[in-house]
Amino acid sequence: MDSFTATAGRMPRLRARIAQHPERFRVLTGERPTGRLHLGHYFGTIRERVRLQTAGVDTFVILADYQVITDRDTAGDVRENVYSAVIDYLAAGLDPQVTTIFAHSAVPALNQLLLPFLSLVSEAELHRNPTVKAELRASGRALSGLLLTYPVHQAADILFCKGNLVPVGKDNLPHVEMTRTIARRFNERYGDVFPEPEALVTDAPELPGLDGRKMSKSYGNAIELGMTADETAAAIRRARTDADRAITYDPGRRPGVAGLLATAAVVLSRTPDEIADEIGTAGAGALKTFTIEAVNEFLREHRARRAALTPDDAAAVLRRGNERADAIATDTLTDVRSAMGMTY
CATH class of the missing domain: 3.40.50.620 (HUPs)
Incomplete structure (x- = not known):
């Protein structure tokens, strides 16, 4: 052991x-x-x-x-x-x-x-x-x-x-x-x-980053807690995916898609496979929209509390x-x- x-x-x-x-x-x-x-x-x-x-x-x-x-x-x-x-x-x-x-x-x-x-x-x-x-x-x-x-x-x-x-x-x-x-x-x-x-x-x-690798500041694939809703949306839209419209959770073969699914899953307390099944054949654009909405809703209250705080x-x-x-x-x-x- x-x-x-x-x-x-x-x-x-x-x-x-x-x-x-x-x-x-x-x-x-x-x-x-x-x-x-x-x-x-x-x-x-x-x-x-x-x-x-x-x-x-x-x-x-x-x-x-x-x-x-x-x-x-x-x-x-x-x-x-x-x-x-x-x-x-x-x-x-x-x-x-x-x-x-x-x-x-x-x-x-x-x-x-x-x-x-x-x-x-x-x-x-x-x-x-x-x-x-x-x-x-x-x-x-x-x-x-x-x-x-x-x-x-x-x-x-x-x-x-x-x-x-x-x-x-x-x-x-x-x-x-x-x-x-x-x-x-x-x-x-x-x-x-x-x-x-x-x-x-x-x-x-x-939590994997938006490119499927470990979420890391050095990789530039992270969703920062201090991002605005628009900045978060832009970062997710930039994520590289693929042309297959059928959304599946396959980290080895489809790291970008898997990273988006995992991100949405963790903020929603669901599994990546459940979300993949829900999106079905709607394609990567629908997956990105889904992830943007899920992350922004999750961070909404955090952002409000953060905005009330200062470096002082x-x-x-x-x-x-x-x-x-x-x-x-x-x-x-x-x-x-x-x-x-x-x-x-």
Whole structure:
């Protein structure tokens, strides 16, 4: 049995524990603000964060701005991306009064944890991390020290607040395993300071983009949460399909058609095959019209809430979140220095 299968098998019991005692859990989740958030983010992560918040779990959401430069030369429009992400979080239902939303670079004590954590892992372990290998291949650049130590940065992100729950998909499970290893080795060497966090495997669908590939900012195939209705319609109309008027769900042979069907299906809580049967032989034009209407209706309330928010609102949320995160990180760093005998 592989690690993912074993972890997934534990999910019913873990979810039952969360439902029974949400106050015992602290979750850390977030993303690199490399671009605007899209439907894939909403169904992949944001919706789960709102659910955990509503359940009473102490939730931390990190915008890992330092990590934007792990595989690129510059940070780009990172400030605008951060503010846009916060606005989407608020529009989606995250409440900054109970959920801590903060920026990675604004919490110095968090980043100081990197040094002792690096002493607990080997270079070989870092090289084996699948995300490091995948990002290196995608970048086409030499391996930087920042990218190599990316898994340890993520461990610091999780452990600075002594998080014990991390929502992940299959691809990110190795990062939780690395974090557990670092927490365990620190505790064995210096005394109990950190919990060993548990992975909460989400059952969110992986939403394909408009070209059938994974929805991604880098592919330019995403429906951004901040798009207007007209911009969404234009993006969907540009999607490449084919000349076969009979609409079928066949991701391998008809990726563009499949991407549209999957997008409509996820916002309508239906299956792609059901929608394909409904459209029948009306052709790709009818499919695009159907998808436009479904997506725009789904995003209508989100857009209304988003339109009422400003970058100043996002900045205020971040100031509050940064302050709380920094206070917690400082306390954790004090615990670490005390355990290591480095208080003066």
